[in-house]
Amino acid sequence: MTDEPTLATGLFRMVLGQGAAMGLARPELLAAAGLSETDLIDPDARLPLRCQLAVGHALARARPGENVGLAALRFMAPTSLGALGYALAHCATLHDAVHTFARFQGLVTNAAAWRLEGTRLTVAAHPDLVALGHPIENMVGLWVHLGRALIGERWVPRTVWLPHQPLGDPREHHAFFGVRPEFGAEHAGLDIPRHILERPVKGAQLAALSGLVELLESRLPRAKTGSTTDSVRAVLRDQVTRGGGDKAAVAEALGMSPRTLSRRLKAEGQAFQPLLDEARSELAQHCLRDPGLAIYEVALLLGYSEPGPFHRAFRRWTGTSPSKWRAAAA
Helix, strand or coil: CCCCCEEEHHHHHHHHHHHHHCCCCHHHHHHHHCCCHHHHCCCCCEEEHHHHHHHHHHHHHHCCCCCHHHHHHHHCCHHHHCHHHHHHHCCCEHHHHHHHHHHHHHHCECCEEEEEECCEEEEEECHHHHHHCHHHHHHHHHHHHHHHHHHCCCCCCCEEEECCCCCCCHHHHHHHHCCCCEECCCCEEEECCHHHHCCECCCCCHHHHHHHHHHHHHHHHHCCCCCHHHHHHHHHHHHHCCCCCCHHHHHHHCCCCHHHHHHHHHHCCCCHHHHHHHHHHHHHHHHHCCCCCCHHHHHHHCCCCCHHHHHHHHHHHHCCCHHHHHHHHC
């Protein structure tokens, strides 16, 4: 998380709409957030996280003892996320939809980060969101709610983790998720059955996806996340999937020189090479879970001309070899 977490105006408008639909006056919610209607005109603008927190606290005060985060999910749909939501609706499978969301999540907010590892989808959020609790339930429930809408099936996660204690009647959690969450867990997230991740997205038009992805890619370098580190991570996630990851190419995508990129990363306590290693490690682990890919093919996908350097790099990233990591993951 960065020092100045933000969220897209479009996402705040969705939060605002949820509050109004739950009976709170829109002008009062705007006043609590310190905003006016004119602040919401540009859907690509960024708003401070405190605006969302103000609305969240107002909801919690107005509905004490209720599971506000779960209730708000009734007002959410894939299209609520704008172009990203439309892209999710045209992915081939639920797994592809979750992966696409994780890839472009910086367009929505930099106050939370979703990560899919195997069948485990976890979300790390800003401490203020964790302390409030309701937003975490909303974030975890989001992918149950969206996942059901995308594949047209009321599936049930294997496990749900919530880092706080119940904020309302826990029977509502059981009714929504289909399982009782593990409250007080060390992290937030859920375990999605593999066969559910492989389900096709209902009504997806794959021909439309490439154009939507191009649109999202064009917006990604311009996303005002307040963090060069977040922007570099987002660009690298895209480039390493094509065997890239050159600093000059990343700097060009972000509209700056390699020297400026290095200087801005240093100011944030970061360096380019560890971020590149992180992106390659993430992709390598994703690919190694596919038994249809040989290890030398994974090396080629990551831009290595031969397996040897990839094996050494992977051991540096994870402390073990690709073959042992694959066996353990299986």
